[in-house]
Amino acid sequence: MLKVSQRGQDMPxxxxxxLGPFAEAARQQGKIVxxxxxxxxxxxxxxxxxxxxxxADVRVLGYSHGAGTESYRHxxxxxxxxxxxxxxxxxxxxxxxxxxAILFALLTCLNxxxxxxxxxPFYGTYTAFAIAAGVxxxxxxxxxxxxxxxxxxxxxxxxxTPRTRAVLICNPSNPTGYVYSRAELESILGLCQxxxxxxxxxxxxxEFCYDAPYVSALQLPGAAPYVVVLDTISKRYSACGARIGxxxxxxxxxxSAAFRFAQMRVSPPGLGMLLAEAAADLPESYxxxxxxxxxxxxxxxxxxxxxxxxxxCPRPGGAFYVxxxxxxxxxxxxxxxxxxxxxxxxQTLMLSPATxxxxxxxxxxxxxxxxxxxxxxxxxxxxTCLEHALxxxxxxxxxxxxxxxxxxxxxx
Amino acid sequence: MLKVSQRGQDMPxxxxxxLGPFAEAARQQGKIVxxxxxxxxxxxxxxxxxxxxxxADVRVLGYSHGAGTESYRHxxxxxxxxxxxxxxxxxxxxxxxxxxAILFALLTCLNxxxxxxxxxPFYGTYTAFAIAAGVxxxxxxxxxxxxxxxxxxxxxxxxxTPRTRAVLICNPSNPTGYVYSRAELESILGLCQxxxxxxxxxxxxxEFCYDAPYVSALQLPGAAPYVVVLDTISKRYSACGARIGxxxxxxxxxxSAAFRFAQMRVSPPGLGMLLAEAAADLPESYxxxxxxxxxxxxxxxxxxxxxxxxxxCPRPGGAFYVxxxxxxxxxxxxxxxxxxxxxxxxQTLMLSPATxxxxxxxxxxxxxxxxxxxxxxxxxxxxTCLEHALxxxxxxxxxxxxxxxxxxxxxx
Numbered sequence: 001m002l003k004v005s006q007r008g009q010d011m012p013x014x015x016x017x018x019l020g021p022f023a024e025a026a027r028q029q030g031k032i033v034x035x036x037x038x039x040x041x042x043x044x045x046x047x048x049x050x051x052x053x054x055x056a057d058v059r060v061l062g063y064s065h066g067a068g069t070e071s072y073r074h075x076x077x078x079x080x081x082x083x084x085x086x087x088x089x090x091x092x093x094x095x096x097x098x099x100x101a102i103l104f105a106l107l108t109c110l111n112x113x114x115x116x117x118x119x120x121p122f123y124g125t126y127t128a129f130a131i132a133a134g135v136x137x138x139x140x141x142x143x144x145x146x147x148x149x150x151x152x153x154x155x156x157x158x159x160x161t162p163r164t165r166a167v168l169i170c171n172p173s174n175p176t177g178y179v180y181s182r183a184e185l186e187s188i189l190g191l192c193q194x195x196x197x198x199x200x201x202x203x204x205x206x207e208f209c210y211d212a213p214y215v216s217a218l219q220l221p222g223a224a225p226y227v228v229v230l231d232t233i234s235k236r237y238s239a240c241g242a243r244i245g246x247x248x249x250x251x252x253x254x255x256s257a258a259f260r261f262a263q264m265r266v267s268p269p270g271l272g273m274l275l276a277e278a279a280a281d282l283p284e285s286y287x288x289x290x291x292x293x294x295x296x297x298x299x300x301x302x303x304x305x306x307x308x309x310x311x312x313c314p315r316p317g318g319a320f321y322v323x324x325x326x327x328x329x330x331x332x333x334x335x336x337x338x339x340x341x342x343x344x345x346x347q348t349l350m351l352s353p354a355t356x357x358x359x360x361x362x363x364x365x366x367x368x369x370x371x372x373x374x375x376x377x378x379x380x381x382x383x384t385c386l387e388h389a390l391x392x393x394x395x396x397x398x399x400x401x402x403x404x405x406x407x408x409x410x411x412x
Numbered sequence: 413m414l415k416v417s418q419r420g421q422d423m424p425x426x427x428x429x430x431l432g433p434f435a436e437a438a439r440q441q442g443k444i445v446x447x448x449x450x451x452x453x454x455x456x457x458x459x460x461x462x463x464x465x466x467x468a469d470v471r472v473l474g475y476s477h478g479a480g481t482e483s484y485r486h487x488x489x490x491x492x493x494x495x496x497x498x499x500x501x502x503x504x505x506x507x508x509x510x511x512x513a514i515l516f517a518l519l520t521c522l523n524x525x526x527x528x529x530x531x532x533p534f535y536g537t538y539t540a541f542a543i544a545a546g547v548x549x550x551x552x553x554x555x556x557x558x559x560x561x562x563x564x565x566x567x568x569x570x571x572x573t574p575r576t577r578a579v580l581i582c583n584p585s586n587p588t589g590y591v592y593s594r595a596e597l598e599s600i601l602g603l604c605q606x607x608x609x610x611x612x613x614x615x616x617x618x619e620f621c622y623d624a625p626y627v628s629a630l631q632l633p634g635a636a637p638y639v640v641v642l643d644t645i646s647k648r649y650s651a652c653g654a655r656i657g658x659x660x661x662x663x664x665x666x667x668s669a670a671f672r673f674a675q676m677r678v679s680p681p682g683l684g685m686l687l688a689e690a691a692a693d694l695p696e697s698y699x700x701x702x703x704x705x706x707x708x709x710x711x712x713x714x715x716x717x718x719x720x721x722x723x724x725c726p727r728p729g730g731a732f733y734v735x736x737x738x739x740x741x742x743x744x745x746x747x748x749x750x751x752x753x754x755x756x757x758x759q760t761l762m763l764s765p766a767t768x769x770x771x772x773x774x775x776x777x778x779x780x781x782x783x784x785x786x787x788x789x790x791x792x793x794x795x796t797c798l799e800h801a802l803x804x805x806x807x808x809x810x811x812x813x814x815x816x817x818x819x820x821x822x823x824x
Contacts, residue, residue, distance in 0.1 A: 241682025270653025
């Protein structure tokens with residue numbers, strides 16, 4: 001009998017889309033639904049970059065080099081160099097979004113059945129890529145009490161087996177917004193050196209660091225053979241739909257194998273590359289404006305959440321997410337209830353239950369991710385909805401003792 | 413020690429790129445090199461579609477639905493209906509080129525270690541996708557003496573094992589240009605029904621049929637549960653760089669699993685979709701002009717090749733390739749010699765050794781693929797070069813007896 005593959009059956013529904021039908025129904029009832037569930041920035045794609053793409057003299061939109069056009073790779077290398085990453089254009093493979101960089105890295109660095117350690121909570125879609133690549137995710141749990149800092153190295157050491165091939169970090173983190181310090185990066189690189197593991201570093205949110213300059217794992221002394229940077233222009237230039245990312249490594253063996261995977265699909269999206277090439281030319285000051293906006297949104301979000309009884313919200317240093325503990329029985333039930341059964345002044349909000357970000361079953365039931373991707377006025381209205389919802393929600397729990405969680409609310 | 417994965421090591425260098433460095437060197441010596449090696453059409457991307465993409469009112473280039481925008485899927489469904497394929501918009505997943513459709517189909521229909529039967533010679537890159545997906549290709553050899561028609565069903569039956577899950581056909585075929593007749597499609601579908609195999613049908617060249625109207629496997633009675641169409645706009649609208657394809661199936665279980673793979677990478681390229689949506693609106697007559705041009709090129713190519721002593725060239729009904737037998741010792745050596753050691757009036761040509769299209773070792777050593785993707789004047793000049801080269805090539809062999817191969821030169 002015809003039957004789809006086991007991996008096809010195992011493939012999860014995107015955790016970001018589960019609540020979609022409920023949001024749709026709420027909107028059809030006439031409710032305003034604030035979408036704080038997905039990392040789709042509302043900032044306009046840079047007009048100069050769009051204009052450059054639109055006016056490019058393209059008559060035959062042909063295949064490019066499998067690693068992307070040389071002209072874009074040169075501009076991207078210059079961008080990395082300005083960000084203090086020691087990257088030349090030959091170290092770059094332009095990919096179809098950060099997604100393809102993740103897939104190529106897993107296919108290149110791990111065999112089927114090999115293990116990759118990832119601090120949880122993590123970007124839920126890593127699970128889907130791991131299933132596609134046939135590799136096993138081994139989580140190490142970061143704690144909200146520590147503001148989601150890097151778990152102790154001993155926790156990593158404990159789960160390393162002969163099948164362990166790599167560690168994957170997301171820095172700044174989706175979903176926690178945590179930014180690893182140089183000392184944390186050095187310690188995780190040291191672990192990789194000691195155990196001969198690749199260090200995959202997802203740097204999609206590099207430009208969104210609010211409290212300190214960004215440090216990439218690739219900048220560290222001795223990083224070159226170990227580190228594979230997974231990158232994307234999606235968030236950096238609010239160009240998610242362009243589907244342009246990059247795999248960057250100074251390890252020639254990894255580059256060569258990843259490039260052969262890239263040749264398989266001939267070339268990355270050509271129109272997106274034109275946009276990305278122009279965006280790479282934007283002045284440093286381009287980020288100032290969007291960063292200032294996100295910083296204000298972060299401060300608003302964290303302040304409002306911390307003021308709600310029973311809510312614990314670390315103050316993250318980057319990305320545009322917070323992961324907050326709420327006094328609720330089930331983040332999945334709460335997320336659905338917000339859309340199905342609640343409204344405040346005919347408004348409600350959509351958030352991401354954190355169960356989708358933990359690999360360990362049972363974790364994240366009292367946590368939600370909030371993406372501060374709306375303008376401050378909508379964001380404030382959404383948080384007001386949340387405040388009212390937490391008073392009304394039938395599954396509200398007794399708040400945790402404040403002392404245990406106090407540490408997490410200190411500015412990081 | 414750090415070591416890339418076995419699949420990373422196994423991943424082949426693209427067979428289309430192997431001769432690249434030699435072509436580059438020839439050009440640096442000042443030679444004109446006619447590129448007949450790659451299926452990159454020289455026809456201009458439709459100006460109306462480019463203009464629609466350029467003028468679309470896009471402020472935030474955001475993620476789309478994982479299966480592509482509804483508006484594009486509706487237009488694409490209408491295109492399929494005009495082509496007599498019974499496809500609704502819910503049956504379509506827009507993919508990042510035909511490449512991603514191939515990958516998703518393999519991941520969805522086969523488990524690692526499962527087998528897929530593919531008539532050879534076939535598009536060499538299937539091998540790379542099979543390695544990425546961990547599946548095993550089992551070739552069934554089509555013969556130049558038969559004009560590369562579908563091999564006898566008994567040849568398929570002979571290689572079916574308990575691990576066989578699917579048959580993959582490319583129709584019209586890259587690299588042979590052969591177009592399967594309705595009877596051939598019915599027989600291969602019957603085989604799939606009898607053995608409960610998926611039938612993956614790569615229809616990238618659907619619009620390039622010169623001698624008879626196109627028949628898709630999906631049009632056949634009883635096809636719905638079995639057939640997965642792999643499609644792309646790359647050749648249809650000369651828009652290879654847009655990276656827009658589609659996976660189309662009426663099998664809901666396959667659709668659902670493939671869609672979850674599609675959600676993994678969030679969405680297909682947004683700018684390319686704008687282009688594709690406008691292209692789907694082009695009138696039928698759009699294809700008349702490009703088809704007439706390719707038809708003239710085919711006839712020129714086949715006539716010139718058939719007139720060369722010792723050359724056997726079936727007259728293919730579609731795509732823009734011919735696969736010809738040449739009186740040479742090694743297509744790989746000949747392809748390199750053309751670039752390194754030969755010129756005629758300071759010109760030479762680049763072609764694809766057919767060894768890259770056969771899975772069975774040793775086959776294709778006397779065959780080359782020629783893509784007729786240049787204007788007729790360049791094409792004629794390139795074929796003149798080939799004619800001279802076949803006289804001069806030191807590895808020239810005694811022509812095969814004409815009788816054995818005569819059948820293949822009949823119009824198909």
